[in-house]
Amino acid sequence: VLSPEWKALVATRLDIFEDSFRERIPRSQADQSRVAASPRAGLIYQPIPWLSLYTNAGTSFRPNIGPDAAAVSPGKPLKPETGQGYEIGAKAELFGGNLLLTAAAFRVDRQNVLTPDPNNSGFSLAAGAVRSQGFELTAQGQLSPELKILAGYVYADAVVTKDNVLPVGAPLINVPRHSGSLLAVYEVQGGDWKGFGIGGGVRGVGERPGDAAGSGFVLPAYIAADALAYYRYENLRFGLNIENIFNTVYYESSLNVFRVYPGSPRRITGSFTVRF
Structure with missing residues (x-):
């Protein structure tokens, strides 16, 4: 200090x-x-x-x-x-600390980044250098005793800046320019249902390059929805999470046009936690 x-x-x-x-x-x-x-x-x-x-x-x-x-x-x-990474930003705590807002600009320069080899399918090479820069906005807060939210948005411009194989200026594979998420959770604070919570949210990812050769092949943008429910009683917690509620078909990443990895289908997960 x-x-x-x-x-x-x-x-x-x-x-x-x-x-x-x-x-x-x-x-x-x-x-x-x-x-x-x-x-x-x-x-x-x-x-x-x-x-x-x-x-x-x-x-x-x-x-x-x-x-x-x-x-x-x-x-x-x-x-x-x-x-090497650089960041500049601001954080604001409003309404007595119940709402936290953050805005930041960043730049990251990396060397020897492992990326798919466009001339040898299934193999990798280390790109000479890449740069990622952009900004990030987040908001999280307790809007009321029952309701809390978490939201975020990222804009990232990631490109190759030096390489013997990949074209300089080519966008970096699997990195979207736009991505964001929103989650809201409501928890009952009194009565017979005290400790019961339910929530839901969406996450979105913009289109992004699907190969390292700059061929124009891109993975499409997608939006997926998630939900959760839980019950807390003293030191016990029962939880249920549902990812990709509507079983949206999307593609998470790829190596090239011939090797594309799909995203997870609908997934339901239960949990039981005891705290001592």
Whole structure:
């Protein structure tokens, strides 16, 4: 804490990673050992109690592993993915903290991102560099003792910025420009039905590139609806979740035009929880 209005954060993360991959047919071997530090820093300015302005920057590290990496470059594992991220935004707590609004703009630059190889179906390669930038809006709050909501929207422009195979400026595979969700939950606060809650929501994803070659193949946009119900009694909780209520047919991701993965059909899940 620098002052009542200013706060700062400085931290780092240390990753120590070892991986050994063997494949009998075709015969190949790839070993890697990595040590990486990922520092980050942030600054918050709070001019008035209910409003915070913030900015942060940081780096990331993730090894590229798996049979695809070894098959494309036998004995030479792909370099790890690294990145630099920047964010600036504002948070507002309204109505005594019952409603939290957040708006943020971001930019993330990543190197050696694993992506499907357009010239070798079923295999992967590490793109030279990609950039994702855009903004995010979220709202969550307790509108009344019984009703709470959670909503969000993300606009992301993700493109290849450097590569020996993929065209520079090509949109990044499986990344939609527009996505968002809305969830509302109502819980009875008194009487015989106290502790009973019911809710529902929708999630939407815009169309996105379906292959890495820039062929124009796209996965269509979709909207799916979900529902939930639960009952809480003292330290017990019984729950029921229904995903994709209307059994909407949609496609979650793809490697290319010949390999497309469908989204989950209607799924019903029950749960029972005891808290001590």
